[in-house]
Amino acid sequence: MSASTEALIIEIIFCLGAVIALGGIIGLVVTKQRHRPLRPAMAVIISGVGIVIIASLLNVLLFKTYDQTRVKKDDYYEITSLTSNMQVSLASSQAANQPVSPSAKKASKNVTYLVKHMAQPAASRQDAQTAQTELIQHRHPRITRVKAAYQRILTRYFKQVVHQPQQAQRLSRYAYQQATKVNH
Secondary structure (H helix, E strand, C coil): CCHHHHHHHHHHHHHHHHHHHHHHHHHHHHHHHCCCCCHHHHHHHHHHHHHHHHHHHHHHHHEEEECCEEEEHHHHHHHHHHHHHHHHHHHCCCCCCCCCCHHHHHHHHHHHHHHHHCCCCHHHHHHHHHHHHHHHHCCCCCHHHHHHHHHHHHHHHHHHHCCCHHHHHHHHHHHHHHHHCCCC
16 A cells, blocks of 8 residues: 555544544533533544544654655655665765765665665666776766666666555655765
């Protein structure tokens, strides 16, 4: 089931609970005016509020937001891990005439590992391997080649995770910015 389907189901459950609680409140007012026992109306309110709480907990437990887009938690952690490793792998070679640091080499290996184990297409695995080879084997790697490979990896990844093309493109651009930003 996709993240958007799960999110829709949780929103429906939330709305259902809110409607039940609202109906209970209306029932409470009516029973109070007629001087009847309030216990049934209170039970309806409590059950509606309980459903709302359960839906809210499901939302918190299953989803995180990445650039104002709701994604599954495991996808979120994959995205952040991938972009942070991409950033570390590019960090030392952003400056002119700087050799690639050991931490950057390790981060590029981590990118390759993550791409292999996130069920990415063969083209993404090849791009990750190309970027790793460029960073590990060359004293002064061609960063534009590495960045292009990383951009293609992120674009393919978001096409798999997000089903709306515009949203996938926006998330891909955001992730690429996160991966290539320079920390001072």
